[in-house]
Amino acid sequence: MPRLLELLERYPGARVVVMNQYRHAHALRLLDDLRRRHLPDQPVTAVRVAFSKDRRADMEAGRFVDRDHGVFGYEWPHMLAVASRLLPSEAYRAYVETPVEDVRGVVHEDYFVTAARERAVVADGVELDLYSSVVGDPPGDTGTPDWARPFGHSVGGRRRLAQLQVGPALFTAEMDPVALPDGSRLPANTHRLTAQLPGGVQETLVNDSPMDNALRTAVARLLGDLPLPPVDLRPVHRISALAGHFGHARAAAATAGQLSGGAV
Structure with missing residues (x-):
């Protein structure tokens, strides 16, 4: 990353866009719209995100293996x-x-860290809960959080959830691919929003392609002449810090010959 920043400083006219499709997911905007519509005067007390995929077969075949960041790199x-x-x-x-x-x-x-859960309390006491796994549902302290368990796995062991806790209500976005009770999935690029309200449950299906949105936005910015926002490396630094938290534990355990898939 220092080399990238140095390159951008050397060529101030360069146009660089860092693309992340979920910054352009309309389902997330609609999720927040649901919250504002039903409980406009209630503050958000928790934000929860769980993105998992069972990558064991891929990793055993030597594909998508990140031994520097583990689960944090996926x-x-x-x-x-x-x-x-x-x-x-x-x-x-x-x-x-x-x-x-x-x-x-x-x-x-x-494979370094294969499942992880981070919890933090941010501004105004909002709780942030982030969970991911690349090995299905591991047991123990880093197993799937209770709030995510009611939502099933879809194709490839995927579970992609975002949830807002607002007073007595829960607003959840299940991102494509969305699992159905019979083991099948909703059509591609279909997301499900669920509002669990004191008066009942409401469900909404949203058809949207975050990847298409992100690609179109990136191309428009690259080919346009408006000033671009600076490259935001804070997520990269956060991921490095999370992986670094386990680096010392891995080194110590490897030295002692104790690595066996235990929780840290």
């Missing part, structure tokens, strides 16, 4: 993008710029 960039959409800007800034305090993970002898 879905965590998407999860931080979701958090940046649902948290107030100052709360998100405070989160990514403060030290890691509460994170637990499962350390594997070959």
